[in-house]
Amino acid sequence: MIVVIFRATIRAVDPEYSQVAARLRTLALEEFGCLAFHAVTEGRTEIALSYWPTAEAIAAWRAHPEHRTAQQRGQRLWYESYSVEVATITREYHAP
Amino acid sequence: MIVVIFRATIRAVDPEYSQVAARLRTLALEEFGCLAFHAVTEGRTEIALSYWPTAEAIAAWRAHPEHRTAQQRGQRLWYESYSVEVATITREYHAP
Numbered sequence: 001m002i003v004v005i006f007r008a009t010i011r012a013v014d015p016e017y018s019q020v021a022a023r024l025r026t027l028a029l030e031e032f033g034c035l036a037f038h039a040v041t042e043g044r045t046e047i048a049l050s051y052w053p054t055a056e057a058i059a060a061w062r063a064h065p066e067h068r069t070a071q072q073r074g075q076r077l078w079y080e081s082y083s084v085e086v087a088t089i090t091r092e093y094h095a096p
Numbered sequence: 097m098i099v100v101i102f103r104a105t106i107r108a109v110d111p112e113y114s115q116v117a118a119r120l121r122t123l124a125l126e127e128f129g130c131l132a133f134h135a136v137t138e139g140r141t142e143i144a145l146s147y148w149p150t151a152e153a154i155a156a157w158r159a160h161p162e163h164r165t166a167q168q169r170g171q172r173l174w175y176e177s178y179s180v181e182v183a184t185i186t187r188e189y190h191a192p
Binding site: 003005007038040041042045047049075081082083084085086087088090091092093094095096 | 099101103134136137138141142143145171175177178179180181182183184185186187188189190191192
C-alpha cells in the first residue's frame, strides 16, 4: 500500500477551500480507488494522508482536471508552502 | 528516508501527556537521529509524522525505556486506539 503525505502551512482559507477539499476527498475515494483519507488541521498546519493500492491510481487522481485546478489555487491562494511525499508502507500495527 | 506515521484517536489527555509527548520528541530528534517531527491534533484525532534515516534508528528509539513506558500509558490512558505505519519515501516535492 502506498501513502501520500500532504503537509502544508496555510496562508488563508476561504469558503471555496472547504468545498474543494471535500470534493477532492470524495473524488479520490469514490472514483480513483483511494482506500482511506485522513486530514487534520491545527492552527496553520495541515496534514492529509491518503492511502492507495497502486502508483497508477495516484497518477490518475493527480491528473484529474479538478485536482489540477485545486493544486493551482492551493499554490496561489490557500497555502504558504506545502510538501507531498509518496511512500510505500512496509510495516504497520494497530492497537487495540 | 523512512517515515513513521502515528495516527490516534484520543481518549483523554492529562498534564503528563504533553510532557511525555514533548520529551519523546526531544529524545527522537536529539538522541536517536530523527530528521524531522510534525504532530497535528484536531479534536480527538492526532497525527504525528517522524522522519528517519534508517530502520535501525527507529528500532533504537522504539526500544528506549521512556518510549516503552509512554507506549504503555498511551494504550492504557491517553488513546482509544492508534495505528503506526512505517513507510519508505520514494518521491517527494515541495512548493514553493
